[in-house]
Amino acid sequence: MLSQLVQDYDILYVETHEKTARGHWGASATAFEIPRIAADLGEALATVAEIETCGAVAASTGANLLIEAVAGAALPEPAWSVLVLPHERVPFPGWVSLTRCMRGWMVQLLQTTIVAVLEWKRRLIGLTRKQRGALYATRSAEALVVRAAALEWRTYQLDLSKVEKLRSPTLVVAASQDPMHSVNSARTIAGRIDATFIEVRSFKDAHDTPLVDGIRGWRSQIQAGEQ
Numbered sequence: 001m002l003s004q005l006v007q008d009y010d011i012l013y014v015e016t017h018e019k020t021a022r023g024h025w026g027a028s029a030t031a032f033e034i035p036r037i038a039a040d041l042g043e044a045l046a047t048v049a050e051i052e053t054c055g056a057v058a059a060s061t062g063a064n065l066l067i068e069a070v071a072g073a074a075l076p077e078p079a080w081s082v083l084v085l086p087h088e089r090v091p092f093p094g095w096v097s098l099t100r101c102m103r104g105w106m107v108q109l110l111q112t113t114i115v116a117v118l119e120w121k122r123r124l125i126g127l128t129r130k131q132r133g134a135l136y137a138t139r140s141a142e143a144l145v146v147r148a149a150a151l152e153w154r155t156y157q158l159d160l161s162k163v164e165k166l167r168s169p170t171l172v173v174a175a176s177q178d179p180m181h182s183v184n185s186a187r188t189i190a191g192r193i194d195a196t197f198i199e200v201r202s203f204k205d206a207h208d209t210p211l212v213d214g215i216r217g218w219r220s221q222i223q224a225g226e227q
Helices: 034-046 061-071 094-101 104-124 129-140 143-154 183-192 209-226
Strands: 055-059 080-084 170-175 196-200
Touching (some): 034 061, 061 080, 080 209, 170 183, 170 209
Parallel strands (some): 055 080
C-alpha cells in the first residue's frame, strides 16, 4: 500500500510497536494505556509535521488511536482522514484475561511453546499462509508487551461521541470477510460523522491495491467538490 501511495503523497510512517517493543519482567496492563499511547502519537507527529495540512491513514487499532488522539486534543485534526478497519470493541478472546494472573516467565514460556509447535508443524507438514503469519508474529513479538496490549484493548470500548471530533472529510474502510474487524462496527463509526464508507473483501484488500484505489477515487471526489 505505501509503495503505491508514495506515488501520490509524501509519506510519514508511524508505528506503535505494540508487539515488538522491549518488555520487562514486571510488565503489566498498566504498562500499556491507550490514552498515553494516543498522547504519544500526537506528540510524535507534532514534532515532524503540521498535521492540519496533512491527510492521515490509520488502520485497525491505529485508527482508534487516531480518533482518541484527536478527541483528547493530543493531535490537531488532519485535513482528511482514512480509518481502515476501526473498532468499537477489539474482539480478543476471553482467555486473554487469564494471562493477567500469569508470571512473566509463564507468559514467555507460553510464547516459546507456541513457536515450537508451529516450527514442528512447519518442518513436518508445512504451514498455511495464515499459520506462517502467526509464526512470524509470535516469534518476533515481545511476549510481555503483547500481554499488556491485549489486556488493555480487550476492555476497550470506543466512545462514539469522540468520533464526532473528526469534522474534516473522512473515509471509513471495512472488510466483509475479516472476522477480527466488524463491518457493522465500521459502518456505525462512519454513520456518526456521515463519512464515506467503502467495503472491500478481505483484510489483505484493506491494505493493498483495492484500498489505494478507494482512497484515490474518494480524494478525487473531494477535490472535485472543492473546485
